[in-house]
Amino acid sequence: xxxxxxxxxxxxxxxxxxxxxxxxxxxxxxxxxxxxxxxxxxxxxxxxxxxxxxxxxxxxxxxxxxxxxxxxxxxxxxxxxxxxxxxxxxxxxxxxxxxxxxxxxxxxxxxxxxxxxxxxxxxxxxxxxxxxxxxxxxxxxxxxxxxxxxxxxxxxxxxxxxxxxxxxxxxxxxxxxxxxxxxxxxxxxxxxxxxxxxxxxxxxxxxxxxxxxxxxxxxxxxxxxxxxxxxxxxxxxxxxxxxxxxxxxxxxxxxxxxxxxxxxxxxxxxxxxxxxxxxxxxxxxxxxxxxxxxxxxxxxxxxxxxxxxxxxxxxxxxxxxxxxxxxxxxxxxxxxxxxxxxxxxxxxxxxxxxxxxxxxxxxxxxxxxxxxxxxxxxxxxxxxxxxxxxxxxxxxxxxxxxxxxxxxxxxxxxxxxxxxxxxxxxxxxxxxxxxxxxxxxxxxxxxxxxxxxxxxxxxxxxxxxxxxxxxxxxxxxxxxxxxxxxxxxxxxxxxxxxxxxxxxxxxxxxxxxxxxxxxx
Numbered sequence: 001x002x003x004x005x006x007x008x009x010x011x012x013x014x015x016x017x018x019x020x021x022x023x024x025x026x027x028x029x030x031x032x033x034x035x036x037x038x039x040x041x042x043x044x045x046x047x048x049x050x051x052x053x054x055x056x057x058x059x060x061x062x063x064x065x066x067x068x069x070x071x072x073x074x075x076x077x078x079x080x081x082x083x084x085x086x087x088x089x090x091x092x093x094x095x096x097x098x099x100x101x102x103x104x105x106x107x108x109x110x111x112x113x114x115x116x117x118x119x120x121x122x123x124x125x126x127x128x129x130x131x132x133x134x135x136x137x138x139x140x141x142x143x144x145x146x147x148x149x150x151x152x153x154x155x156x157x158x159x160x161x162x163x164x165x166x167x168x169x170x171x172x173x174x175x176x177x178x179x180x181x182x183x184x185x186x187x188x189x190x191x192x193x194x195x196x197x198x199x200x201x202x203x204x205x206x207x208x209x210x211x212x213x214x215x216x217x218x219x220x221x222x223x224x225x226x227x228x229x230x231x232x233x234x235x236x237x238x239x240x241x242x243x244x245x246x247x248x249x250x251x252x253x254x255x256x257x258x259x260x261x262x263x264x265x266x267x268x269x270x271x272x273x274x275x276x277x278x279x280x281x282x283x284x285x286x287x288x289x290x291x292x293x294x295x296x297x298x299x300x301x302x303x304x305x306x307x308x309x310x311x312x313x314x315x316x317x318x319x320x321x322x323x324x325x326x327x328x329x330x331x332x333x334x335x336x337x338x339x340x341x342x343x344x345x346x347x348x349x350x351x352x353x354x355x356x357x358x359x360x361x362x363x364x365x366x367x368x369x370x371x372x373x374x375x376x377x378x379x380x381x382x383x384x385x386x387x388x389x390x391x392x393x394x395x396x397x398x399x400x401x402x403x404x405x406x407x408x409x410x411x412x413x414x415x416x417x418x419x420x421x422x423x424x425x426x427x428x429x430x431x432x433x434x435x436x437x438x439x440x441x442x443x444x445x446x447x448x449x450x451x452x453x454x455x456x457x458x459x460x461x462x463x464x465x466x467x468x469x470x471x472x473x474x475x476x477x478x479x480x481x482x483x484x485x486x487x488x489x490x491x492x493x494x495x496x497x498x499x500x501x502x503x504x505x506x507x508x509x510x511x512x513x514x515x516x517x518x519x520x
Contacts, residue, residue: 004111031083036073037125041169044068051163054112071164071191073124080108084127089201089269099269100129123189136172140468142188145280151459151486157255159277160194200321201269207324238328243338248275253314254349260286260385264296266305266313282516287503288382297515356453359446380421382412384502389454393447397436403429455489462507
C-alpha cells in the first residue's frame, strides 16, 4: 500500500519494554506493541472517498485484498509496528487509574495531502489495556462511528475522521443494555484517522504516578509535533499550550451546542488534546430541545453529560488537565486565569453562536433576553431543534404573524398546543421581528447566512439505526445514502427531503434510537 509512513509518535517516544499482549498495568513507556486479531472472513462495507484522496491513495487500491486485510488487522505494513497507547482518566467524575487503548490499535502514522494522519483500527482485538473486555467492536456501533465521524467533519465541527468500515466475519458477544441478556452480534472494524489520538488522560496518567519526567517528555513531544507554532518547550510555552487546548476545547463544544450534538460520555480519556470530537459511543442528537437530555443509559440517573452541561464538563475536564500539567509550571494562578478565561469566552461565543442561528449580526446584551425567551418557548412543548432553526430561516421580518405557521412542523404534538403556548410564541415572534428590523440585510441574505449554521440534515439516531437494521440483513445501501447526504448538511438536497423530518414515533423508545449504552 502506498502510504507515506512517518511514525512520529513511536519514533520519538519509548515503548513499554514488556512485549506480552496481556492485560496488565503498564508502568514504563508511552505505548505497548500489539498485534491485531486475525479475522475469520473480512468484508469491506464502505470507504471514505475523501480520506482516500487525502491520504493520496488510489481509489482502485481500496478494493484490493491488501487494503481489506490491512484495514481489518489481518496484515500489517512492512516497517510498521502496531501499538496501543497508555492513558488514564476521570470517568463520570471519578479517577479510574490506567485505562488506555482497550480496543483501538494504532497501525502507523502517514503523510497526507494537507497534514499527517495517525491510522487506527477500532475493534481489532485486545491490548494490555482491554481490562475485562475483548477489544472487539460490533457492526451497530461501528456504523454509528463511521458515519458520524464524517458527518461531523462536514458540519464544520472538529473531529476524528474515518477511512473504512468492514465486517470481520466473526460473532461478538454483547449485553446491549447491561441487563443480563447478552447476545451474539456481527463483529466489525472501523479504521479511524486523526492528526493524533492523544487525550487529556495521556498526560494525567503520568502525573498520577508522579512520573514527571515522562509527563514532560510527552508534553514536549506534543508541542514540537502538533503545536510547534508556540515555540520551544518551556514553562511559558507549556502555558501557551494549555491556553490553546482550552480554546480548542471551547470551540468544539460551542459547535456541539450549535447543532444539538450530545457526546454522551465526556470522560477525560475521551477528550482530545487537539480539540477534536473523539470516541463516538452513546452520542445522540437533540430531537426535542431539552437542556437536560442525555443519550447515555449509564448517565440516566445523574445526567452529568446532558446537553446543557457540556460546556461545564468541558471546563471541569480542563481543570483536570491543568492539574496534570501543573508540575511542569508550579504556578496555580496562571492556570486559573486561563480557566477563568474559558468562562468569559464561553459567554461571548455562546451569544455569538445563538445570534448567528437567529440571523442577528453584532449581538449585544439586549439580545440575551430574546434568546432566553426563545429557549423557554422551545421547551413549552416538545419542539424539534433541527427543524425549528432551519424553518426559522424562512421568517420574514415584516410578517411576524406568520412566524408560528412556519415552525408548526417542528412540534411533535401540534394538536396539543394550548392557546397560552401559542400566545407566548406570538409574543416572541413579535419581538424577533422588531429585532430584525434593526438589521440591514434582506430576508434572503439573512436566510442564506442562517442556513450556513443551521443544518438541514444531521445523523439522527433513528436514521443510523435504520442503516444498522438493514446492514444486519446484508443490505448496506443505506450506509452510502446517509454518507452521501451528510456530506452537504447545510444544502437543501431535495432528493433527500424525506430525511428532513422529526423522529418517528416508533423510534421514541426503541433501543439505539433514544437511549444508548457504552456497549460496543
